[in-house]
Amino acid sequence: MLVLERGMRKTGGPGIIPFELAGNAERAQEILTAWGEQGRHWARWSLWLDFGYMLTYGTLALLLIERVRSRRGDPIALRLVPICAVAGDAVEGVALLKVLDGVNLDRNARHARAAALAKFVLLAVGLVYTVVGGVRPRS
Incomplete structure (x- = not known):
């Protein structure tokens, strides 16, 4: 993914996260223009590979949360x-x-x-739950 990120940045445009958070047509168009064809190519590859990455981090996060959840007896x-x-x-x-x-x-x-912000918040919640719940036993 770092190679793809560097490819986008070499065009003079931002990486993929600012594109994820663009939020409106004007900002998205600015990024697309800065990237040109080459940057768009790198971004497209990054997005397609991300679908596979989702399964990896999703499975790992689920396993970590489930480990803490089952030990603490928290809701399913x-x-x-x-x-x-x-x-x-997705x-x-x-x-x-x-x-x-x-x-x-x-x-x-x-x-x-909106989807990116929801994803980031949910992953942060899962991470905090896993760290705090893994260290501190249920009272």
Whole structure:
């Protein structure tokens, strides 16, 4: 993924995370223009590879949360945290691929940003739960 990130940045544009968080047609178009064809190529590869990466980090997060959850006897619904994060990442990826294709930039940039923010929040919640729950026994 670092090679793809460097490819995007070599064009003078940002990496993939600012693209994920663009949030509107104007900012998305600025990024697409800065990237040009070469940067868009790198971004497209990054997004497609991210679909495989989602399964990896989603599975790892689910296993870590499940380990803490089962030891503490916490609700089974906690399993939804990484599942929803991966779902948000998938929505984000599809929306960004549409932005790269020039399809309804404003709507897809907004959807991508909302999904990315949800993903980041859910992953942070899962990480905090795993660290805190793994260190401190249930009272």
